[in-house]
Amino acid sequence: MEEEEPVSPTGQYLSSSVLNVTVLAVFETLMPIDDSQSTTALESIFLPINPRFSSIMVTDEHGVRKWKKVEVKLEDHLKVPVFPPGLELYDEYLQDYITKISMEPLPFSRPLWDVNVIKYPTSTAAGTLIFRLHHALGDGYSLMAALFSCLKRIDDPSLPLTFPSSKPRRGWDSFLGFAQEISYACVNTIRDFGWSLMKSSVMEDSVSAIRSGVPFVESRPINLSYFELSLDDIKTIKKKVDGTVNDVLAGMIFHGLNLYMEEVMDPCNDATKITALVLLNTRAIRTYQNMLEMRSPNSNARWGNHFAFIHIPIPKCDKKNSKVDPLEFILKVKKLIKSKKSSFGIYLSGAFLEIIRKFRGPEVASGYMLKTLTNSSLAISNMIGPMEEVEMVGHPVSGFHFMMVRAPQSLTITIVSYNGKVRLAIGAEKDFIDSPLLVSCMKKSFSELYETAASETENRVNGHEHAKQNMIASKAFHTET
Structure with missing residues (x-):
């Protein structure tokens, strides 16, 4: 047996x-x-x-x-x-x-x-x-x-699927860098763990245009919509801010949420508390393994639920500055995510949840996780997908997305890459969030980010070219004289 x-x-x-x-x-x-x-x-x-x-x-x-x-x-x-x-x-x-x-x-x-x-x-x-x-x-x-x-x-069924790979983390190359990172991590860990405990118990986000705050919101119907972005366009912005694809996408989402709240006459202000729960894979490996390796007890990418949440407060638009640079959203988010990832707070939170389970039972621990989700405004989850076109049982796949449902939030956003594109899916509480308007605001957010990044890059190139021409002209002048 x-x-x-x-x-x-x-x-x-x-x-x-x-x-x-x-x-x-x-x-x-x-x-x-x-x-x-x-x-x-x-x-x-x-x-x-x-x-x-x-x-x-x-x-x-x-x-x-x-x-x-x-x-x-x-x-x-x-x-x-x-x-x-x-x-x-x-x-x-x-x-x-x-x-x-x-x-x-x-x-x-x-x-x-x-x-x-x-x-x-x-x-x-x-x-x-x-x-x-x-x-x-x-x-x-x-x-x-x-x-x-x-x-x-589709190009060759005998070959394995390939997936985007992330660069190794920097900052640990020397003893000094290591010491600085440890010091930074200790400070962030104390702060993040304390804040996580508060967010999972007494600190609740404001009721807003993206958070209804109604009881049992997980039982309410949702609308599922999506839109796609070019991975090359994302990389143009990524290069400009010296960040990651995830930095760009998070900045675009947060900027888009600000635009949406302005459109529905519920703009963010200093008193509005809006927090995103970003799901992180806690495995030591980031790319996919085959199914046999994932079932091995010694695998670095074991099958199961190995994830954690980080709380990211959503930056707000500077209403006093009408010429705010949309790229500032990415820079703010990049700084926030970096500080969270350098913290061990997520592991302490996981250990605390396990203590609750052992001493009070899984139902109480589940209630604690429920509170963590309920007290925030939205969840964001990001996955990588195949870089090639694929088929499933002889049917070519044009695109795909995923969504967590029956979660106690009015809004969930998921991200997955496939064949040079990135698809963002939005699960929004029906009859509360205007899904078409939210998608429109997200697209507008990305357009603003891309146009700003592309124009600044073009201006820099033109400036270099102009300086080069001036140098050539100056040399010609000195030669003639």
């Missing part, structure tokens, strides 16, 4: 009576979806990825929750909705369907996932596949790695 694996502490927090979070992964295809082979594909490709896809949660005689292997009835997990016939596009029906399934909890009587096959065209895709996966199965890194293992490169 196969030994039952215990449910991880974080898995218990995310599947409690107070917190029950699901992840949607939406894949858009360039051709209509043929679902005749769906059951075979799930059985031969999806189920073998990880035993948890064939397991249910059970509680043993000691009150310990474990994963128990069961026989999977695939017909219970495959959903093929039927929409009214005769329409050219089904965008509205797809949006309503996503809203519907995002509100429905996955039943714990069977493995915690399902696949929804949308065989109707929309303005952006010929077909849509929606994977609904419980967060207790794993974090975004684990779940997206699992789905990426189902993909094949």
